Amino acid sequence: MESKIRKLHQDLSSQKISCEELVQGKLDELKINAQNSANFLLNDYAIEKARKVDEKIKKGEKINLLEGIPFGVKDVFLLQEQIASASSDFLKKYKSPYTATAIQKLIDAGAIPIVKENCDSFGHGSTNENSIFGAVKNANNENLVSGGSSGGSAVNVAKEYTVFSIGGDTGGSIRQPAGFNNVYGLKPSYGRVSRFGIMAYASSTDCVGPIASSTEDIAIVMNIISGKDTKDQTTFESNDINLSEKINPQSITVGYYTEFIENEGLNPKIKSDFLNVLEQLKKNNVKVKPLNFPNTEALVSTYYAVVMAETASNLARLDGSMYGNRIEADNLKESYLITRSENFTEESKRRIVGGNQVLSQGHSDDIYIKARKIRTVLTNNINDDLKQVDILISPLSPSNPPEIGNSLKNPMEMYLSDIYTVGFSLAELPTLTAPIGTDTGIQITSSKAQEELILKFTNLLNELI
Ligand code: GLN
Numbered sequence: 001m002e003s004k005i006r007k008l009h010q011d012l013s014s015q016k017i018s019c020e021e022l023v024q025g026k027l028d029e030l031k032i033n034a035q036n037s038a039n040f041l042l043n044d045y046a047i048e049k050a051r052k053v054d055e056k057i058k059k060g061e062k063i064n065l066l067e068g069i070p071f072g073v074k075d076v077f078l079l080q081e082q083i084a085s086a087s088s089d090f091l092k093k094y095k096s097p098y099t100a101t102a103i104q105k106l107i108d109a110g111a112i113p114i115v116k117e118n119c120d121s122f123g124h125g126s127t128n129e130n131s132i133f134g135a136v137k138n139a140n141n142e143n144l145v146s147g148g149s150s151g152g153s154a155v156n157v158a159k160e161y162t163v164f165s166i167g168g169d170t171g172g173s174i175r176q177p178a179g180f181n182n183v184y185g186l187k188p189s190y191g192r193v194s195r196f197g198i199m200a201y202a203s204s205t206d207c208v209g210p211i212a213s214s215t216e217d218i219a220i221v222m223n224i225i226s227g228k229d230t231k232d233q234t235t236f237e238s239n240d241i242n243l244s245e246k247i248n249p250q251s252i253t254v255g256y257y258t259e260f261i262e263n264e265g266l267n268p269k270i271k272s273d274f275l276n277v278l279e280q281l282k283k284n285n286v287k288v289k290p291l292n293f294p295n296t297e298a299l300v301s302t303y304y305a306v307v308m309a310e311t312a313s314n315l316a317r318l319d320g321s322m323y324g325n326r327i328e329a330d331n332l333k334e335s336y337l338i339t340r341s342e343n344f345t346e347e348s349k350r351r352i353v354g355g356n357q358v359l360s361q362g363h364s365d366d367i368y369i370k371a372r373k374i375r376t377v378l379t380n381n382i383n384d385d386l387k388q389v390d391i392l393i394s395p396l397s398p399s400n401p402p403e404i405g406n407s408l409k410n411p412m413e414m415y416l417s418d419i420y421t422v423g424f425s426l427a428e429l430p431t432l433t434a435p436i437g438t439d440t441g442i443q444i445t446s447s448k449a450q451e452e453l454i455l456k457f458t459n460l461l462n463e464l465i
Pocket of ligand 1: 123
């Protein structure tokens, strides 16, 4: 798939289309979209920026590659003076005092944010049904979920309402909706992109990354948003991604976890399609190595113990005194209680209660501290495996997107559907979902900071499969 960003850049530069027409067209589509993917349209803001780009082009000035390119922003990012609702009652009228670093870098490069996108409230979910604005519908079938939590972002890219979108991924929220809607979604290495200005879900695994329709567009966006940020001390400097050179199939070893494939919950069609990918690789002289993941059953429980603890802590700041919707009561304590109980969704409350439980005296050693220890073991295991192979591939999810409404009946089942994505989050590793091989794509992982290798391998897969 060719780069949409490059194509539009040419069209804008050659005045085949004006930036205002381009942006207005996308805004119009978003306004009437049947998937419910948009929380807030940035109409006046975006049109004003588009007109400035047009003025520049008319004057004969050169524009940057991203200048005038419309993009979407998951509604958990701050964009100054615009609402950042996190799809919650709490913040549905909350206006951002400043702009998130990743979004600011894109704006500085000339890209134009046009929409705050529907998502699971505070990033809590795998189906994008946990939103006060209602479920986001799958781009390919409106009866099915879009996947979550960055569902609006993936659907907007799939339907071409945005050229790319910026999502957040704590345990799969970029990768899973990308796979469910057949587009590319990259969870970068933890720390490659600043988290400043994204509402914190689980600070130790939160990552900011792009959803787009080609590897090239993923790379273009990554090269703008990556880098050290003094406002996020976990960030690191990274080299630009350059996809011009191809990789040689013989030079690469690909690993996969047999336990992931033998998992009884795995849909048989996804399994056979995944095995077929392995066969194709072997036929094309790629070395394929089966690996073991001895603690598969610990993945989901470890992840949820860690992230529930962190989200309970992070969301403690929302009590009506500093941000968002406050409900007055007889006294301060009652006001906190009613504000929190009325403004969080059921799913977010479940996680806050669970998180406070795992952190509480008498339980924290058994659950939270233990989960942190298991996280270290899991991380070391995956990193050891990545000494033997260059790339790990895995299915995205055990099943295809469920029908809207089904997952709400069984939160446990929804948590279990995260089995293949959460391990790479706990291990801080870069992982891409590519729409290749199975109906929900495949996940491609490599060592920390090896995003370029992942994208080059994806280009190879696109040639071979
Ligand atoms: N589905 C996972 C969860 O609910 C991942 C969410 C995310 O990455 N924000 O925690």
